[in-house]
Structures are given as C-alpha cells and as structure tokens.
Amino acid sequence: MYYSIDMNFFYSKYNLVALHFKYDKARRRFVEWVQNEIAVVPDFHKRILFSHEAHFWLNGYVNKQNCRIWSEANPQVYVETPLHPEKLTVWCALWAGGIIGPYIFKNDEGHNVTVNGDRYRAMITNLFIPELNNHDVQELWFQQDGATCHTARATIDLLKVTFGDRLISRFGPVNWPSRSCDLTPLDYFLWGYVKSLVYADKPQTLDHLEDNIRRVIADIRPQMFCHLKLDYIRASPMPEIIFKM
Numbered sequence: 001m002y003y004s005i006d007m008n009f010f011y012s013k014y015n016l017v018a019l020h021f022k023y024d025k026a027r028r029r030f031v032e033w034v035q036n037e038i039a040v041v042p043d044f045h046k047r048i049l050f051s052h053e054a055h056f057w058l059n060g061y062v063n064k065q066n067c068r069i070w071s072e073a074n075p076q077v078y079v080e081t082p083l084h085p086e087k088l089t090v091w092c093a094l095w096a097g098g099i100i101g102p103y104i105f106k107n108d109e110g111h112n113v114t115v116n117g118d119r120y121r122a123m124i125t126n127l128f129i130p131e132l133n134n135h136d137v138q139e140l141w142f143q144q145d146g147a148t149c150h151t152a153r154a155t156i157d158l159l160k161v162t163f164g165d166r167l168i169s170r171f172g173p174v175n176w177p178s179r180s181c182d183l184t185p186l187d188y189f190l191w192g193y194v195k196s197l198v199y200a201d202k203p204q205t206l207d208h209l210e211d212n213i214r215r216v217i218a219d220i221r222p223q224m225f226c227h228l229k230l231d232y233i234r235a236s237p238m239p240e241i242i243f244k245m
Contacts, residue, residue, distance in 0.1 A: 026177035046096035049140045052186040058086040062200045089114045100131045120149040146170035
C-alpha cells in the first residue's frame with residue numbers, strides 16, 4: 001500500500017477516491033486520543049471491542065469494501081463481479097478476550113439477508129449484549145464504523161444504554177474516522193484470515209459456507225491476535241500522515 005500526503009487524490013484497484021484533508025484531521029484526532037488513553041491506562045487497547053460486517057460470496061468473490069489496493073497511478077484493472085451473487089452477511093466483534101460472533105443476518109423465515117438498521121439493532125439486543133454478561137462492561141469500549149445502520153439515532157441510543165460514553169462511532173462520544181479500515185483488526189486481520197480458509201474445500205451451498213465460517217472463527221484463539229494491540233498506530237503504511245512518532 002502507498003499513500004502520499006502530497007497527492008490530491010489516490011487510485012484504488014476498484015475506484016477513484018478523493019482525498020480530503022478533513023479525513024486526515026479526524027484520523028489524527030483519533031490516534032492522539034488513543035495514545036493519551038494508553039498513557040494513562042497501558043492496557044487500554046485490550047478494552048476495545050472492534051466490530052464490523054463482511055460479505056462472504058458463495059463463489060469466493062471478494063468484497064471491494066474489505067479489500068483495497070492502493071497505487072500512485074491508475075491501475076486500469078477491470079474487476080468482474082457476479083450479476084446475482086449468493087452471499088452471507090457476517091458480523092463479529094473482536095477484542096483481547098476473544099471473538100463475539102459470528103452473527104449471520106437472516107430474516108424471520110431463516111433466509112439470508114443483508115444488514116439494515118432494524119436487523120443490526122436486533123443483533124445488538126439478542127446476541128451482542130447477552131454475550132457481554134460474563135464481562136465487566138464498565139471496562140469495555142465499543143467501536144463501529146460509520147455505516148448508516150450503525151449510526152441511526154435509535155442505534156446510537158441503544159448502544160449508549162450499555163456503553164454510555166465508551167462508544168467509538170460516527171455521531172458517538174468518540175468519533176471513528178472515515179476511511180480507516182487500516183485501524184480495525186477485523187479489516188486488516190480477521191476477514192482476510194477467515195476468507196483464506198473458508199473456501200479451501202470449495203463450498204457449493206450457503207449452508208456449507210456458513211458451516212465453514214463458524215468452524216474457522218471458532219478455531220481462532222485470542223493468542224493469535226492479542227499481539228496486535230494497537231501497534232498498527234506505529235506500523236501503519238501511512239506514517240507520513242498520522243503515525244509518525
């Protein structure tokens with residue numbers, strides 16, 4: 001990956017994304033906030049529950065939102081996408097204590113669906129919050145990105161009931177900066193690792209794919225990612241912008 005502060009825009013394999021200074025400022029503020037928290041509480045990184053969804057296509061197609069390739073020049077690459085893809089939408093939360101999930105979004109009839117505000121809040125209520133009963137919630141922070149289903153007023157209010165001001169989110173007490181997939185271990189570790197394994201036996205049905213996803217995630221142990229901490233703050237591929245110490 002390459003990113004230059006001197007460029008007015010940068011190319012990705014999938015689309016052209018404008019670079020706005022406001023994103024740099026938000027990322028700076030977030031990293032500085034994390035560094036200040038770690039200075040006071042050295043194990044602060046172990047208290048953040050990072051969360052995210054990912055699509056798993058039955059044919060193995062990779063979602064461009066979870067896999068970006070940056071270049072200084074337009075790569076002129078054509079990406080084939082399925083016309084009517086069969087897929088699962090999977091949510092997980094990851095922290096030093098392990099993984100909560102996976103949660104696979106389905107409707108009342110058991111059919112696979114994508115996420116919206118109502119489904120997301122139902123997942124928070126029926127799966128996520130009950131899973132936290134064995135943990136000291138007063139010590140935990142919750143992170144989510146700026147997807148509309150995450151940032152609806154009803155969703156933010158629901159999360160504040162459990163986490164209060166310990167919420168990292170757009171429109172939350174602590175802002176999560178836009179375009180920061182390199183800051184969450186689900187994007188730079190979990191989804192890539194899981195996808196590298198679930199297609200190994202070429203699943204032919206969504207049920208088979210779901211079984212593989214559940215098995216692979218169940219086999220992941222905290223020791224595999226506890227070393228990640230927040231070291232990516234210092235080892236980011238973008239040090240000239242916000243990570244130069």
